[in-house]
Amino acid sequence: MYYEIREMSSYTLQLNLEDGKFEKPKISEHSGKSFRVLKDGVWGYFVGDMGDKEGIERAKRQAIGKGDVKVDDRVFRGRFVFKPRMNLLDIDIEEKIGLIREIDKLMRRDGVVSRRITYIEAIRKVRIENSNGGEIYYEVPRCGIIMQAFAKGKTLQFYSERVAKVGGFEIAQKAIEKAEKTAETAVKLSNAKAPPSGEMNVVMNPSLTGVFIHEAFGHGVEGDHVLQNFTVLKGKIGEKVAHESVNVYDDPTIHEFGFFPFDDEGYRAERKAVIENGILKTFLNSRETAVKLDGNAGNARSDGLEIPLVRMSNTYLSSGEFSLEELLEIAKNGILLFGSRGGETNPATGQFHFNAQFGYIIERGEVKEMVRDVSLGGNTLEILKDIKIGKDVSFDPGFCGKAGQIVPVADGGPFALVKAFVGGA
Template sequence: MFYDVRRIESYSLKISIENGRVEKVKFDESRGKAFRVLKNGFWGYFVGDVDDREGIYLAEKNAIGKGDVNVLNVSSGGKFTLKPKEDFRDVSVEEKVEFLRDVEKNLKGDKIVSTSVTYFENVRRFSYYDSNGNEVFYEIPRIGLIVSAVAKDRTLQFYSKRIMKPAGLEALKGAYDIANEVVDVVTKLVNANAPPSGDMNVVADSSLAGVFIHEAFGHAVEGDHVLQGASVLANKLGQKVADESVNIYDDPTLREFGFYPFDDEGVKAEKRTIVENGILKDFLHSRETALKFNSKAGNSRAEGLKFPIVRMSNTYLDRGQYKFDELLEIAKDGVYLVGSRGGETNPATGYFQFNAQYGYLIEGGELTEMIRDVSLSGYTLEILKNIKIGCELEFDPGFCGKVDQLVPVSDGSPHILIKALVGGS
């Protein structure tokens, strides 16, 4: 019988300011334990702040069936504490509110009709041990700032930028710069034209390209999706799935928003090679799926005390050889798209559809007029087999949702040049 015990303590603060008024100051502090027992190939689970022996006993009682589940035996252990340069716990709520008001003051303009600044901070303390003798601990602070504005002229438009890092207040040094960028973009966007439509050359910025890699490709390499037959990449290990210039990694050790030193099954974090020179090398795994694929674990994550499942961390397309201007020259005509406003993907078929935040026409290899409300769609594997990749890698943070669980992640990519279907959103 295998068992493991997670103890999680969490502290968080959220402050929202809208149109100059403090709308919300929310403080949360929680702690609890989650117990898993694997018996007769079936998981028993219990959540409660009880003595460990009692928790394990109650989880075992919940292992009421029989199955074929087993887990990879790993050897892991250690402690890690991320110490921020400027600890947000040393700064009062009043000082934070004053800082946010100062940031929002930069969101001014004749066309601006609504503004918002949202701040959050969180500290997660994670303790884990299992029946194999593994024992780990970490403490990680995370901080975030989301700056947004709505402007109105010929159309009504919304634009936002964010900073999210495993860090302290030092991560927010660029807050005033992103506020200025929000104003600059949204006041131009209200008078931008609708996009052209059809199959065309698309240069995607690092943010949109990163979302493509995460949503359209990353979810398809999650081991549980593969086992469920819900991945277009099933049965393609060792095969060419992309152009030889394509290298895709998932790396929880990077100090981006998806950083963690150990996953929620106590496995030490490691960089994973997913695609190397266009060849599919591996999937992402929990201890359960890793055993079935004869691979490595380390990508099992959970929101709070929920049951751990296979998740991404910092997933990225690595650098290529092209400068941005070179991608525009190769494209000649088409569109340059910036940022993402969400969309949908189907890992089983590889189909995706995203909405960009805005863009520009590319005419004769040059950026010309601004465009708005743009959508982008296509099939993942077709896109990756005909792609040109820029040389400057950037990451974009966010929260990824799966099975009603949100975890912090980052998507990374250089600019890319692809051919896809473009239309209005």
């Protein structure tokens, strides 16, 4: 019988400045324990305030019936404490407030009808022990700022920017560089035109490329989706699934928002080459899916004390050879899209859909007028077959939802040219 005990404690401080006023400040300190037992191929899971022995017994009582679950029970032992440059608990709250106020000042301008700045700091401490003698402990701080500007012109629009990474207060300080641009973009957007629609050349900015790789492709390589027959990529390891210039990696060891030293099954984190030269190399795996899919575990994450699921971390499309000017020139006519307001994908069919924050019309290789409320849809594998990739990769932080669980991630990529379906009002 295999078992795991997971003990977690978390601390979060959130400060919100809404239209110049500090609203809804909050601190939360939570802790708890979960127990997981594998018996006769079925998991029994228990969450409750109990001693280890009793908790395991309770989880065992849930593991009834028969299933075919097996695990990679490799043992890891280790301790990792992330040391930020500016420790979150050492910085006075007045300094945090001062930074937020400064950002707010930079976001005030004609046309902006409402501003919202959210500061979040969090520290997560996790201890995992398993029946084979594995024991890991880690502490990871995260910090970030979300800026939103609402502007009224011809229409009412909003634009947001996020700066968040693993680390200390030094991360939040970087948000100041993006404050003015956030407000300026919202104002421009409120006077932008409705976009054209139909299939066309689309140049995605790095942020949107990252979301595309995460949403449209990444969910399709999650091992649980493979076992659920819920991905078009099932059975395609070793096959060409994208243009030969495509290289996609998931790397929890990069110090971006999706960083972790060990996953939530106590497995050491490692970089995975998912696609190399257009060939599908591996799926992302938990201890369970790794056995069935003959891969390496290390990608199981959970929201609080929920059951760990196969999740991405920092996922990115690696750099290619084209400059932005070259991509625009090749596109000739089409649309240049920036940022994302979130998206959704159906890994079973490869269909995806998400909204960009804004865009510009491309005419004869030149960037023309701005457009608003623009969405992007298509089929992942078709798009990856014919993609032209830009040079410089950058990451954007985000929160990824799956089966009701939210985990911090980062998505990255360079500018990229694809052919996709653009919709708009």
